[in-house]
Amino acid sequence: MTSNMALLDCSLGISGPLFLGALVDAGLDVAHLNKALSALPSPLASFTITAHKEYKTVSGTLVRIDVGEQAGLASWRLATTEALLERSALPECVRRRVLAIVERMAQIVGRTRGILPEDVTLPRYEWLVILIAVTLGVDMLKLERVYATPLPMLTGSYVSEDGERVPLVSPETVALLASVQAPWRMAEGAVELISLEGAALLAELATFEHVPSFVITGAGYGLTPQHSGSLRLCLGYLQEAQKISTENREGLADTDEVTVIETNIDNMSGELLGALMDHLLTLGALDVSYTPMQMKKNRPATLVRVIGKPEDGERLSMALLHETTTLGVRMQRMQRLKARREQRSLQTPLGPLLVKVKLLGDQILSAAPEYEECARLAREQGVPLAQVYDVAQHAVRTLIIGYNKE
Known part of the structure; x- marks a missing residue:
């Protein structure tokens, strides 16, 4: 079965080089990647990517961007990016995504610094090459879906090369991830773990939705010389996709996913529970059931179980919180085999x-x-x-x- 999805473990942070290193370690052909990059217009065609295996906390791949003699280290603007991409031989979907990534960065940086997006000076050309290489790598590996785990939220600051004390997570990075409602978790550390271009790549190429059950077929680890952390990328495919043949479906069941929501209630009347069932079904619940049960102190209670489509899970859960006396609900996403x-x-x-x-x-x-x-x-x-x-x-x-x- 072909791997068509990936999971990025961002618990140790993410950056463009980490993302690219993980793709290469998972099987992306560097020679094919460089061949595609060599067809870019000047000055981008002067850059090449090298990769080698290293061992830090894990065995992974570290990538470097080699700057050509004519490439220069000049920064670029949004208008420059669009013009360069229009002259490239990149697939249309890759050009569109790279431009969207750069636009996200320009919009966020312009907003936080109080300037127009078109006046934002973005990082050096080698960083544009990283954005193109990662987006092209996702396309070359034919990844239809990329999932990402919650990101590490660091508190505190560090001293930059200019001697200034700056936050461990930049305001631009926070604003960019907030624009896509990326989930966070508190973490400890003393170095920057999430770069602006890494956040922009996640915002455009990945989703933070609940990761469905999938079969892992391989994994890759991206490394950087800046710190000992790594980015793990797992390749795989959805379980329901592993055995369904479109040529002959006789004798096979259909599969899909549902959200199952449960809560225990011991202080509501039968009339209110009856009205609740009608309300949940009106909201789109696929099924609602009540099961008698015993709770602590041997109190009789009712287990309320609601089955709904994944996209309706939050709405149905909020209805339970609003319409019942419960203080919390349990949610889980499950695969369903059905006739x-x-x-x-x-x-x-x-x-x-x-x-x-x-x-x-x-x-x-x-x-x-x-x-x-x-x-x-x-x-x-x-x-x-x-x-x-x-x-x-x-x-x-x-x-x-x-x-x-x-």
Whole structure:
């Protein structure tokens, strides 16, 4: 199975060289990368990337940007970037992403320093090469999705080369990550762990969403000479993608992901719980169930379990906090293996009605009449509901189950 997703472990920070080193260590071909970079317009074509294995706390790859004789160390502006990319032979998706990264940096730096984005002077050309190389590397490895873990939030400051005391996480970096609502965790350290270009790469190329269950096929570690930390990049693919064949799905179940939300409630009436179920289903819950249970001090209580789509998880959880007496809810994302369901119309002696059919691939496993349909026919024909069920079940066995066995 081809690896089409990656997970970046950012617990020790991130920068452009760390990201690129991790990609190379995970399998990115440096020769192919340099060949693509050599086709860039001047002065970018004068840069080359070298990589070698090192061992610090882990064995990983350290990359360097070699500056060509004609490259120079001049800084560049947003307008320069757009013009350079338009003259390059990079894939359109790579050009678009690199420009978006530079625009993010210019917007944030301009806002925090009180100047226009077009007047922002961005780092030297070798840093633009890093941005291009990382974006191109993600494209070359055919990574459709890149996930990132929470970032280390350091407190305190350090003394720069100019002798000034500056924060361990720059205001520009904080503002850029805040713009994409990146998650943080408190950490300790005395060196800068998150660079501005590293934050910009994450903001454009990665997502901080909940990481689904996936199969790891390989890993790479990026290193830098500045500190002993590393960036781990795990390659893999989603579990549900490992065995589904589009050519022959007969006998296979469908898979998807759901968010399961639970809470224990011991001080709400049955009337309020009934109204809660209706409200949650209106909000888009796929299923709501109540299970009797015993809590501490042997108090009777109710376990409320809500199943919803991943994108609805937060809304349903907030509804539980607002509409119930609970002080907290538990959320987890789970993979679901499911049979396919569809409705079919049947002609019966009492009239047409819809039945629910359960299928695994193309095989019909079972079928059952819909309650609302049976209740409708009972009202229309003036017969007992149990009689309608008998007629409906006979029609199901004869017309669907029996037909399927022939």
